[in-house]
Amino acid sequence: xxDFVFYTFALLTLGSALAVVLNKDAVNAALCLLxxxxxxxxxxxxxxxxxxxxxxxxxxxxxxxALFLFIIMLLDTTPGAQKPFxxxxxxxxxxxxxxxxxxxxxxxxxxxxxxxxxxxxPTLKNYAEMLFTTYLLPVQIVGFMLxxxxxxxxxxxKKFATTEAAK
Amino acid sequence: xxxxxxxxxxxxxxxLFAIGFFGVLLRKNTLVIYMCLELMLLASTLALVAFSKFQxxxxxxxxxxxxxxxxxxxxxxxxxxxxxxxxxxxSVHVDDLNLLKH
Numbered sequence: 001x002x003d004f005v006f007y008t009f010a011l012l013t014l015g016s017a018l019a020v021v022l023n024k025d026a027v028n029a030a031l032c033l034l035x036x037x038x039x040x041x042x043x044x045x046x047x048x049x050x051x052x053x054x055x056x057x058x059x060x061x062x063x064x065x066a067l068f069l070f071i072i073m074l075l076d077t078t079p080g081a082q083k084p085f086x087x088x089x090x091x092x093x094x095x096x097x098x099x100x101x102x103x104x105x106x107x108x109x110x111x112x113x114x115x116x117x118x119x120x121x122p123t124l125k126n127y128a129e130m131l132f133t134t135y136l137l138p139v140q141i142v143g144f145m146l147x148x149x150x151x152x153x154x155x156x157x158k159k160f161a162t163t164e165a166a167k
Numbered sequence: 168x169x170x171x172x173x174x175x176x177x178x179x180x181x182x183l184f185a186i187g188f189f190g191v192l193l194r195k196n197t198l199v200i201y202m203c204l205e206l207m208l209l210a211s212t213l214a215l216v217a218f219s220k221f222q223x224x225x226x227x228x229x230x231x232x233x234x235x236x237x238x239x240x241x242x243x244x245x246x247x248x249x250x251x252x253x254x255x256x257x258s259v260h261v262d263d264l265n266l267l268k269h
Contacts, residue, residue: 003171006171010179013179013183014179014182014183014186017183017186017187017206018186020186020190020199020202020203020206021186021187021189021190021193021194021199021203023199026196026198026199029198029199029202030202033202033205033206036206036209037209040209040212040213043176043179043213044213044216047176047216047217047220048220049216049219049220049228049231052212052216052228052231052232055232055235056212056235059235059238059239060205060209060235060238063239064205064238064239064242067242067243067246068198068201068202068242068246071198071246071249071250072198074250075198075249075250075253075259089192089193090193093185093189093192093193096185096188096189097182097185097186097188097189100181100184100185100188101178101181101182101185103181104177104178104180104181105174105177105178105181107177109174122225122228126225127225127228127229127232130225130226130229131229131232134226134229135229135233138233142233142236142237145236145237145240146236146239146240149240149241149243149244150243152244152247153243153244153247156244156247156248156250156251157247157250157251
């Protein structure tokens with residue numbers, strides 16, 4: 001049963017990721033990205049990280065994909081009129097992807113599993129404890145980065161009076 | 168509970184990363200390129216969660232929080248840049264954004 005669930009989610013993730021790349025319409029690509037996220041959240045649940053799956057769906061499906069859809073519809077780009085890509089680059093893509101998978105597979109085989117402390121249960125309490133003790137400095141840096149990103153977006157999207165006058 | 172081993176998850180993550188990578192290389196639409204960038208980030212989170220689970224530590228899963236935060240900030244800034252470029256050039260095609268080439 002769990003086997004079937006795993007393969008379903010893996011196929012969903014990979015198939016819709018491929019659809020993101022191959023789709024001509026950007027709106028369809030964004031919706032396929034959403035589907036891929038759902039598959040990935042299922043894989044996270046299988047890996048005993050249900051909290052991360054919820055956060056992934058909240059942040060990505062709720063915020064990122066919605067933002068993408070807003071921007072795509074705001075810019076109103078015409079779909080089609082461009083070919084997906086040529087035969088040579090497609091062949092190179094398949095070859096390079098196969099090489100990458102073989103390499104990563106080797107790494108996965110050569111990594112010894114289950115050698116850590118056995119007490120690390122992925123509960124919200126344990127996550128919070130790690131975030132506010134071991135990783136306190138990264139948390140603060142990330143918060144500061146979010147602030148900088150917000151300021152950057154405001155500066156980028158604001159129309160300044162001087163540049164308007166210069167035109 | 169877990170049907171697949173670590174190497175299966177790593178291979179899956181590598182495949183997802185490869186798909187995103189070649190999407191970035193091959194596609195011409197800037198917005199789709201950003202989506203493929205997101206796919207690559209997601210592949211790395213899958214690898215982190217898998218390693219974290221099979222090593223029985225929580226560090227990998229905690230890193231996923233940071234990746235999600237950075238990805239959200241990156242998307243906001245990137246889309247703002249795309250909108251600014253679109254205002255100037257009226258296109259999101261990378262072939263039209265070749266000012267530095269000339």
